[in-house]
Amino acid sequence: MYPSFANPTQFAPTEDFDSYPRDLERDVRLLVEERADLLFNPTAEDMYPRGYQTYVDVEQVSRPLCGAHRPGHFRGVATVVLKLFNIVRPHVAMFGLKDYQQVQVIRRMMEDVNLDVEIVGCPTVREPDGLAMSSRNRYLEPAEREAALCLQSALGKAEALVRGGETAAQRIREAVVAEISRQPLVRLEYADLCDPKALHAVEEVKGPTLLALCAWVGKARLIDNRILAGERA
Amino acid sequence: MYPSFANPTQFAPTEDFDSYPRDLERDVRLLVEERADLLFNPTAEDMYPRGYQTYVDVEQVSRPLCGAHRPGHFRGVATVVLKLFNIVRPHVAMFGLKDYQQVQVIRRMMEDVNLDVEIVGCPTVREPDGLAMSSRNRYLEPAEREAALCLQSALGKAEALVRGGETAAQRIREAVVAEISRQPLVRLEYADLCDPKALHAVEEVKGPTLLALCAWVGKARLIDNRILAGERA
Incomplete structure (x- = not known):
């Protein structure tokens, strides 16, 4: 989601809205190359004028993962996406699956409030070495950029374990934590195995x-994810 | 609002959703007489299927008056009206002004989430003696029915005071409380003077x-209201 859509008051104090990396000129150039017809780029004041007071909560799917570490974040996401859809009235909207929880929050909201927009989750785009593309990658110093690859390798280790028959979430998680803790420049915030739709934690990969x-x-603050396709029990 | 639209879990424990007076056959007959083309009468399960988890909060206007006494009530109202509008996609929707706060919550939500439905507030319909019509009036025993008229007379006393030049909300409120406390069968829950749009309490009728x-x-539980049209300062 383009960050200027989000309510600045919903941002966690650890990440300043005003310092979020944005480059409108570059975005416009890329959109022109892709032959976009329209760009909707409202100001925060357009979206949240004086007196604004309505917020949408998608309760359960907003709670775990990033929701547990960024209180109010998905409330802001759900609210602004509802507004965006009411203004633009799209038939289809595309969201990147790197922000997997965001996609699930939006899908659940669409179903719950009876909005008929097709939500397309787009596969994560990666750098040649596998790092998930993100506006935030430009914050990384060269040594950090190298260390950040452990997210990708941890996902790979987990997938290899599941392919090898491991089903205990706890053991898969331990392998992920071990892989990431080899990098002193990386501080893990969470590593969780979840139901891919409801997002509640699972004990077993079934x-x-x-x-x-x-x-x-x-x-x-980097995120990444993978669907581990365990055999169905 | 037709009560079957509301989420039963949002009802305050003092009023049971299942015992709310409803008479679908009579409603249908009245709608046929008015030459209605369609009746939308979903079940609670249609509106809130298993896994439902999205709620809309309209924060400030939901807080005072009935919102202070029925926690979660306007959250249920806002949520179900958003769903109703997304399903029905009306150009115009009519709501009775007896439920004045409900109308303001819905108007504010429409503006905030960029929904383009014209909200028409309809004047309160009254019995010949002035009692505001309500499904709940059928709960009243004859002596209670008589006593309930003090709401109407209290509104009249307040209006007479304002016409006579009184501007202090506190004194107007005292006259209302005195009028209602003359009736031992009536227990006042609130009597508040408010800004007619934002619904915050006012000290002066300007x-x-x-x-x-x-x-x-x-x-x-009966409600009634009147707009006191003080001279602008």
Whole structure:
């Protein structure tokens, strides 16, 4: 989601809205290359004028993972996406699956409030070495950029374990934590195995299971995830 | 609002959703007489299926008056009206002004979430003796029915005071409380003078001001209100 859509008051104090990396000129150039017809780029004041007071809570799917560490964040996401859809009235909207929980919050809201917009989750785009692309990657110093690859390798280790028959979430999680803790520049925020739709934690990998990671690398808070496709019990 | 639209879990424990007076056959007959083309009458399960978890809060206007006494009530109202509008996609929706706060909550939500539905507030329909019509009036025993008229007379006393030049909300409120406390069968829940749009309490009647009343009469919780049209300062 383009960050200027979010309510600045909903941002956690650890990440300043005004310092979020933005480059409108570059965004416009890329959109023109892709032959976009329209760009909707409202100001915070357009979206949240004086007296604004309505917020949407998508309760359960907003709670775990990033929701547990960024109170109010998904409330802001749900609210602004509802507003965006009411203004633009799209038939289809695309969201990147790197922000997996965001996609699930939006899907659940669409279903609950009876809004008929097709939500398309787009596969994460990666750098050649596997690091998930993110505006925040530009915060990384060269040594941090190198260390950040442990997210990708931890996801790979987890997938290898599941392919090898491991089903205990706890053991898969331990392998992920071990892989990431080899990097002193990386501080893990969470590594959780969850139901891929409801996002509640699971104990066992019995079918498709989300492994979601979040780690701080220097000033950058990075997230990544993979669906571990365990055999159905 | 037709009560079957509301989430039963949002009802205050003092009023049971299942015992709310409803008479679908009579409603249908009245709608046929008015040549309605369609009736939308979903079940609670249609509106809130298993896994439902999205709620809309309209923060400030939901807080005072009935919102202070029925926690979660306007959250249920806002949520179900958003759903209703997304399902029905009306150009115009009519709501009775007896439920004045409800109308303001819905208007504010429409503006905040950029929904383009014209909200028409309809004047309160009254019995010949002035009692505001309500499904709940059928709970009243004859002596209670008589006593309930004090809401109407209290509104009249307040209006007479304002016409006579009184501007102090505290003195107007005292006259309302005195009028209602003459009736031992009536227990006042609130009597507040408010800004007619934002619904915050006012100290002085300087322009149009909402006087909103709520009182229990036997098993019935009755509300009524009037706009006191003070001279603008």
